[in-house]
Amino acid sequence: MTRAALLVCPASGKGRAARMAGSVAARLRTAVDRLDLHVASSSEGTAALARRAVDDGVDVLVVLGGDGGAHLGVQACAGTPTALAVVPAGTGNDLAAALGTTSVDDVVDALCARSTRALDLGRLGNGTWFATVLCAGFDSAVNERANGMRWPAGPRRYDLAIVAELAALRPEPLVVETEDERLEVDALLVAIGNTTSYGGGIPVCPDADAADGLFDITVVGAAPRRTLLRMLPTLRTGRHVDHPAVRTLRAKSVRLSGPSWVGYADGERMHGLPLPVECRSAALLAVTSIPSV
Numbered sequence: 001m002t003r004a005a006l007l008v009c010p011a012s013g014k015g016r017a018a019r020m021a022g023s024v025a026a027r028l029r030t031a032v033d034r035l036d037l038h039v040a041s042s043s044e045g046t047a048a049l050a051r052r053a054v055d056d057g058v059d060v061l062v063v064l065g066g067d068g069g070a071h072l073g074v075q076a077c078a079g080t081p082t083a084l085a086v087v088p089a090g091t092g093n094d095l096a097a098a099l100g101t102t103s104v105d106d107v108v109d110a111l112c113a114r115s116t117r118a119l120d121l122g123r124l125g126n127g128t129w130f131a132t133v134l135c136a137g138f139d140s141a142v143n144e145r146a147n148g149m150r151w152p153a154g155p156r157r158y159d160l161a162i163v164a165e166l167a168a169l170r171p172e173p174l175v176v177e178t179e180d181e182r183l184e185v186d187a188l189l190v191a192i193g194n195t196t197s198y199g200g201g202i203p204v205c206p207d208a209d210a211a212d213g214l215f216d217i218t219v220v221g222a223a224p225r226r227t228l229l230r231m232l233p234t235l236r237t238g239r240h241v242d243h244p245a246v247r248t249l250r251a252k253s254v255r256l257s258g259p260s261w262v263g264y265a266d267g268e269r270m271h272g273l274p275l276p277v278e279c280r281s282a283a284l285l286a287v288t289s290i291p292s293v
């Protein structure tokens, strides 16, 4: 007997999640024995409903939303036996992509096949979990700008925000400390990847593996603006990591300090530096349609 809770984040995808809720619930009911639908009127309410469903012992918490909604589901499911599934209905949907569930049909198939996998999670010093990428610097400024944009919907919003933020780009002295090394670098951005991508499919940490117990860290150092402009297209392919201005590290714990940058994790605003984070092995049971993430 599989009990599931469907957590609808009505704001995700500019209301797309709310519009899809009825048909998604009907599809999911073909794959589980019981499905209760939950909708709140605020993100705090959504977080509370997620916690209550997990405390009630549901087998699966299905989030219908984007990365922000999935982030709320992660907080509730981390360290529990409740599996998290994500039906993508947001703008970026990077966690859903990492789980290989790009539609409700993918989630239904994975539920029917009982396809789950234990994945690592990142944990901030204040106890907040993240599933995909934590970033600071240029990329968090892009997030800040993209979140404030009314147009366009979809990944193009991030492309426009990138171009706008390039104009204001200044390197800052960043310190990256891991269990093995201390890197001091004039940096433009840092990304700590549990999974590979943020911003709607930008593989900023292209070799990240959410089941290896380690973060992949990408640091982009100071470089002339024209060099960065040439690097931009390679961000979509992950080839930016070959550029001499880019450093990559792999570590279990990381502390970022230096600039007055704000961290973004799973596309959500966290807090300013210093940011201590730890990779917790197998902290999340996820419904996934691919054997390795």
Ligand SMILES: Nc1ncnc2c1ncn2[C@@H]1O[C@H](COP(=O)(O)OP(=O)(O)OP(=O)(O)O)[C@@H](O)[C@H]1O
Binding pocket: 008, 009, 010, 011, 012, 013, 014, 039, 040, 041, 042, 043, 045, 046, 065, 066, 067, 068, 069, 070, 072, 089, 090, 091, 092, 093, 094, 266, 267, 268
């Ligand atoms: N019931 C709710 N009412 C208002 N906001 C909510 C509610 N539930 C969740 N949220 C918030 O809505 C915000 C946007 O949701 P989400 O990130 O899922 O969608 P998106 O921004 O369209 O997609 P993505 O993050 O994939 O780009 C998140 O910050 C989330 O915390």
